[in-house]
Amino acid sequence: MSITKDNVLHVAGLARLDLSQEEVARYEVELNDVLEFMEKLNELDTQGVEPTTHVLDISNVFRQDIVEASSDVEEILANAPDREDDYFKVPSIL
């Protein structure tokens, strides 16, 4: 498949990116290059190979259900762009 201008705008929309016309044109080319490169993988014979869901050969890393202290609220809010009392304050949604 190849990437169209609409695909670029759709992906940009999902990522909340506001692109200029020049950027849209540039990403159209770049994303197509990326996909073309990925096409190389299709040259491999993957018959009989299980799909990979995790790159490390580990499983069942579990934790016991025991409560530990949470962080201090000031620490939690230290990186908040804006706050109101002890809440994170965000611009209106929708």
Add this chain to the structure above:
Amino acid sequence: MNKGYEAVIGLEVHVELKTKTKIFCSCTTEFGGSPNTHVCPVCLGLPGVLPVINEKVVEFGVRTGLALNAKVPNYSKFDRKNYYYPDLTKNFQTSQFDLPICEHGFLDIEVDGIVKRIGITRAHMEEDAGKLVHSGKTISSSYSSNVDYNRVGVPLLEIVSDPDLRSSEEAKEYVDSLRRILTYIDISDCKMEEGSIRADANVSVRKIGASEFGIRTETKNLNSLKALQKAIEYEIERQIEVLEDGGVIEQETRTWDDEQGITLAMRSKADAHDYRYFPEPDLPPIILSDEYIEEVRASLPELPESRKKRLIEADGLSDYDANLIIADRHLADYYDQVRKEISDGKLIVNYLMGDYYRELGEAGLSFVTSPVKPEAFIELLQLILDKTISGKIAKEIIPIMIKEVKSPKSIVEEKGLVQISDSSELEGMILEVISNNPKAVEDYRAGKGNSIGFLVGQVMKASKGKANPALVNELLKKHLC
């Protein structure tokens, strides 16, 4: 008004799991708490943190799958569901996509005496999101929002039904049955009013007999059974109206406005979510052995449907009584414990659901918080069965058992309530009642058999409820003939 249409309904039920800690970190799941105090870097998804799965969440997922007759696969994994909304700081929710903890189950519901099997597509584990407090009256008129992330990471199980439901009653019954099963297997409090169980309804309509589904809408924010039923009914009517007017249904997400009693469009198809799921690299897969799955299966309690069957078939209870008992697991367990010593199931139900239930209510207690242990209840019924006390005295004893937490035997002894079953002790009272009630005596002799009930009542009153009513009946008849 169905105008030849039928509704097709599928439900997504989110259940908050009853764990002490969150799904991927050790923060408490306790409800409430002042804003952002149950939060750590994992909850916020700060760079460099590593989430670790709570083993209890996996166990609860397996329990649920097995209780819902589903397949629990040996291999399961987590995925990232990407979306932009400040209820999560990570811009994705850690959830499960193609390999959930269980799939292909079912549960049976009963509506108007007809049993119907409802398919369960899947149940998957995921994290809950934070709570937004909007400054304006509605979301759209808000200038800014405040976010509390305490709820982030509270473990959820999303249980998705097949589109097998056809009416709001069936949907209500489905949620009710589901809730009962989940409280039996003890994985959630299932309190709809506290948000520990929430439902989204997918509703579409089609002409009866059509094989294709109509275009569906998803209604969110259904946090009571009443809201669920009302929203589904509203959606069905709205969609039929749109189609009858020659319109088309928009595939969209709607929200239920409880105050106005209507559903409102939230998001149209134009901004339909494209979640771009991909495997969560920070969480290794879950591999469950057959032995582990069987171990969990063996630990499940007897489920409501099978209990109901047993109560009807083995104990001879009516369908109605059996439903009363199985409605609550604690009550059903209590009944079973009493039943071990008392073979008359109907007697147990009468006393449990009659005076005892009413007195508990008056004392502001429930079956769970009642101080009356099954042993004391058994003792009470034994006193009745061996005729030490009458049913009338039992009624007097029950409130004392609840308020003073005393054994029925000690109450009977203290208050001298032992039933009088000695005919010589009753003779005097009977003769007095006969001489004081000539009218009733005359009626009885004239053939009005039921006037003896009145006379028995008078003797019971004279004995302060202590006379053995069967014996009084017998003695009265002897004197009156």
